[in-house]
Amino acid sequence: MGNNLLDVKEVRSHFPYLELATEKKPMVYLDSGATTQKPVEVIDAVNEYLRYENGNPHRGAHYLAGKATEIFEGARTTVADFIGAKSPDEIVFLRNATEALNLIAYAYAREQLQEGDEILISILEHHANFVPWQQVVEKLGVKLNILYVDGDKQFSMEELEEKLSERTKIFSITQSSNVTGTTPPVKEMIQRVRERAPEAITIVDGAQSVPHMKVDVSDLDCDFFVFSGHKMYAAMSSGVLYGKREVLEKTRPFLFGGDMIEYVYEDHSTFLPPPGRFEAGTPDVLGAKSLVAAIDFVNGYGLEKIQAHERALLDYAYGEMAKMEDINILTTPSQHRGGVLTFNFKEVHPHDVASILDSKGVAIRSGHHCAQPFHRSLGLHFSCRASFGIYNTMEEVDYFLESLNEVRRLMGIGTR
Secondary structure (H helix, E strand, O other): OOOOOOOHHHHHOOOHHHHHOOOOOOOEEOEOOOOOOOOHHHHHHHHHHHHHHOOOOOOOOOHHHHHHHHHHHHHHHHHHHHHOOOOHHHEEEEOOHHHHHHHHHHHHHHHHOOOOOEEEEEOOOOHHHOHHHHHHHHHHOOEEEEEOEOOOOOEOHHHHHHHOOOOEEEEEEEOOOOOOOEOOOHHHHHHHHHHHOOOOEEEEEOOOOOOOOOOOHHHHOOOEEEEEHHHHOOOOOOEEEEEOHHHHOOOOOOOOOHHHEEEEOOOOEEEOOOOHHHOOOOOOHHHHHHHHHHHHHHHHHOHHHHHHHHHHHHHHHHHHHOOOOOEEEOOOOOOOEOOEEEEEEOOOOHHHHHHHHHHOOEEOEEEOOOOHHHHHHOOOOOEEEEEOOOOOOHHHHHHHHHHHHHHHHHHOOOOO
């Protein structure tokens, strides 16, 4: 690895998925926004756990139960350090960011909010940060307010001020949009919320940010923060909910039974303090171990280098695609953006684009990306999305751009 740039050839040597490439068909994976490919370090960690460390944590007195407990609780410390939490007890392990957001909505908001209160989110949100709040509104009769974006897919601080009030009790926003790459000034927005709505709980969806930029939840001063490990090179089912200790203590358990129990009597039960009270049943120790391996892998290169590498890929692809008159780009033109390039051919359905590119060995996403309200606000239903990871190269970006001509050829819209 160089001092300033990633040695991408060396990085790629860690990823077995590239072995799927053949002389006739490459393997250009541009769908990291959906899930990342896994390095051998993560694969080996999972293999080691299944072979030699598999036990049910917390309850057993034998070696394997103790080993599983050590791995699981040690992972809490690793994650806390990685995102800047003040204590491992502020880290809850769940399946993914979606489950974490639902836990907040059902176990905190439904218990704490009442009629007349307000929830503020943005139009850019993933369905996981949209639909749970709709359910709270339906159940409690509170009001859902929405922040919109301008032509550059950016937020207005003036609109934020206008839509905040003392009635605002929940403010929940993405740290990086999975459609436009918009990276809101979350820290400043949370400061405004503290001033205008002092009783509001602030929530940040970090699913698209944690793999690509340094996150410090203590510096952000958010009350909750969520992310999914599988978008950061870890195994699926490795989700994280961060919550300030005092806020977690106000949050009731979401699921009951198994590992979250303290004592059970015939007529009542008591539960563990946070974070244990939110981890019912046998936890996913394998997922937690894979997340530690992924964090170690990312830290080995440095998030600043990773972010610079992915930004260079995105900026180059964005600049080249902006010259194409038959394409509309949805990604924000702002330089403050995450690693997604979302676009539409003016005359071709996104599913056709994705299928044709797949025939050339290029994997992109097509659809609404679990962001139907945002697409609808633009008068769209679907879009194409290329998203970048640590393993992508400039040569792959060039091949992707060249492969767009195959879309033009097959769909009869000419070539450039």
